[in-house]
Amino acid sequence: MAENKGTYYITTPIYYPSAKLxxxxxxxxxxxxxxxxxKRLQGYDVMFLTGTDEHGQKIQTLADAKGxxxxxxxxxxxxxxxxxxxxxxxxxxxxxxxTEERHMERCKAIFMKMYDKGDIYKSEYEGWYCTPCESFxxxxxxxxxxxxxxxxxxxQKAKEEAYFFKMSKYADALIDLLKNNPSFLxxxxxxxxxxxxxxxxxxxxxxxxxxxxxxxxxPVDERHVMYVWIDALSNYITALGWPDDxxxxxxxxxxxxxxxxxxxxxxxxxIWPAMLMSAELPLPKQVRGHGWxxxxxxxxxxxxxRKGKDVIDPVILIDRYGIxxxxxxxxxxxxxxxxxxxxxxxxxxxxxxxxxNDLGNLLSRSVSMIVKYCDGVVPEAKxxxxxxxxLITIATSAAAKVEEKMNLFQYNLAxxxxxxxxxxxxxxxDEKMPWALAKDESKKDELDTVMRNLAEALRIVxxxxxxxxxxxxxxxxxxxxxxxxxxxxxxxxxxYQMNGVTVHKGDAxxxxxxxxxxxxxxGEIGAAQ
Ligand code: MSP
Numbered sequence: 001m002a003e004n005k006g007t008y009y010i011t012t013p014i015y016y017p018s019a020k021l022x023x024x025x026x027x028x029x030x031x032x033x034x035x036x037x038x039k040r041l042q043g044y045d046v047m048f049l050t051g052t053d054e055h056g057q058k059i060q061t062l063a064d065a066k067g068x069x070x071x072x073x074x075x076x077x078x079x080x081x082x083x084x085x086x087x088x089x090x091x092x093x094x095x096x097x098x099t100e101e102r103h104m105e106r107c108k109a110i111f112m113k114m115y116d117k118g119d120i121y122k123s124e125y126e127g128w129y130c131t132p133c134e135s136f137x138x139x140x141x142x143x144x145x146x147x148x149x150x151x152x153x154x155x156q157k158a159k160e161e162a163y164f165f166k167m168s169k170y171a172d173a174l175i176d177l178l179k180n181n182p183s184f185l186x187x188x189x190x191x192x193x194x195x196x197x198x199x200x201x202x203x204x205x206x207x208x209x210x211x212x213x214x215x216x217x218x219p220v221d222e223r224h225v226m227y228v229w230i231d232a233l234s235n236y237i238t239a240l241g242w243p244d245d246x247x248x249x250x251x252x253x254x255x256x257x258x259x260x261x262x263x264x265x266x267x268x269x270x271i272w273p274a275m276l277m278s279a280e281l282p283l284p285k286q287v288r289g290h291g292w293x294x295x296x297x298x299x300x301x302x303x304x305x306r307k308g309k310d311v312i313d314p315v316i317l318i319d320r321y322g323i324x325x326x327x328x329x330x331x332x333x334x335x336x337x338x339x340x341x342x343x344x345x346x347x348x349x350x351x352x353x354x355x356x357n358d359l360g361n362l363l364s365r366s367v368s369m370i371v372k373y374c375d376g377v378v379p380e381a382k383x384x385x386x387x388x389x390x391l392i393t394i395a396t397s398a399a400a401k402v403e404e405k406m407n408l409f410q411y412n413l414a415x416x417x418x419x420x421x422x423x424x425x426x427x428x429x430d431e432k433m434p435w436a437l438a439k440d441e442s443k444k445d446e447l448d449t450v451m452r453n454l455a456e457a458l459r460i461v462x463x464x465x466x467x468x469x470x471x472x473x474x475x476x477x478x479x480x481x482x483x484x485x486x487x488x489x490x491x492x493x494x495x496y497q498m499n500g501v502t503v504h505k506g507d508a509x510x511x512x513x514x515x516x517x518x519x520x521x522x523g524e525i526g527a528a529q
């Protein structure tokens with residue numbers, strides 16, 4: 001068993017059950033899942049939370065349009081979201097729905113802490129509201145065209161009696177937090193945006209609505225429901241049982257990281273800490289804002305091979321290429337914090353080059369050769385030259401580098417460190433030419449050494465990929481004869497653990513794709529989306 005390294009609490013945003021989730025929505029959850037699995041592999045006691053954000057004007061409007069109650073509306077969609085996370089093998093430890101009693105009661109308790117502190121007062125709201133973002137805007141923030149600065153859609157005028165939270169009171173404390181504790185908000189570009197936002201003047205925040213009733217009633221005035229962001233942000237501690245069942249809260253809070261998309265960094269790095277300061281609760285250790293996957297785009301629509309649009313439904317993509325290929329692509333292709341273009345073409349090329357060619361070929365070649373030259377039994381390494389040394393050093397030093405990159409949320413670079421082993425091992429085969437060694441009886445020791453070193457390098461890869469593609473890891477370990485041995489993090493630092501292990505030839509890990517043909521097929525599906 002891995003050593004216990006302490007606790008690690010990671011969250012994704014809780015999703016609006018308002019539309020079918022597309023590949024962009026899955027990006028954050030896939031990153032959070034990989035981090036949760038990585039920390040578990042290292043021996044942390046992990047709490048990974050996700051869920052759904054089910055109240056607010058947007059949901060009420062959508063339910064009204066469908067002619068169903070908001071509860072019925074969200075129940076149906078939430079089932080679909082849970083199914084998607086099951087298909088994507090998302091290893092969350094808890095799924096919180098904001099319509100659950102446990103959340104609603106605890107959320108009221110947070111409100112009351114802020115109220116009792118004297119930070120909530122009644123007044124009148126007059127301004128603009130973006131329903132899709134559930135976001136209030138002032139005249140000056142909108143500019144002339146009256147569109148939401150976050151999503152660019154038209155905003156509606158709102159004028160109603162409302163409760164306000166004294167956000168302005170916390171402006172200095174928030175500036176202090178962002179400037180003196182820079183790791184609280186990463187990346188730096190987002191931090192600078194938030195500092196500038198506060199410096200423009202932080203206004204008090206409207207935190208109740210009274211023109212519709214799909215929300216948590218304000219405890220001191222049931223004609224109002226809480227502003228949906230106050231309701232939603234609270235999930236990070238209500239799910240832990242604060243305040244009435246605080247065992248998990250005491251164990252995991254403050255969160256190690258809230259992973260969020262860039263457009264909701266403002267809510268997480270300003271409103272949420274101000275709420276916690278008001279309620280006199282500790283702040284999360286970090287908020288990390290990721291970029292967006294941009295869907296479609298010129299390059300793709302111009303591609304000759306394409307008949308239609310890109311397929312962005314994760315279920316269709318998983319069905320065709322498997323969950324591990326999709327997860328690998330999302331984590332390897334994009335740089336955390338930056339936007340990236342999503343196209344089916346880049347995805348297919350990445351799957352072919354890194355998975356079918358580099359990793360798949362390495363495993364299949366190595367296992368075939370061990371079967372052919374050593375009757376399937378991993379032999380002892382009998383000697384060591386500079387080329388062996390190079391492979392061994394790269395393989396045994398990768399784990400530390402992967403850890404370093406993961407701690408910076410550089411998933412793409414962490415995977416690249418692992419693929420360094422894969423690429424080096426493929427080159428090692430080319431350099432050592434085992435087929436030539438096999439023809440010469442006097443080279444048997446060298447041949448054995450090559451077989452042994454390939455098996456060990458693949459074993460290390462099979463451990464390092466567990467957080468990102470655990471099914472592929474299992475398949476590799478099956479072929480390597482390690483199916484009964486648990487992949488343990490510390491074993492990724494060590495060579496020579498496979499004495500006398502019997503390998504088994506199996507199917508290709510990732511069949512090679514005919515990119516043009518796949519693009520045509522996806523184009524047809526995409527056109528019908
Ligand atoms: N309900 C709020 C979050 C409340 S958290 C207390 C919300 N929900 S959402 O469903 O609209 O978005 C959930 C997450 O999906 C956000 O972090 C958002 O950035 C992310 N994404 C939605 N489209 C995306 C892309 N195209 N690319 C990357 N992430 C995207 O906001």
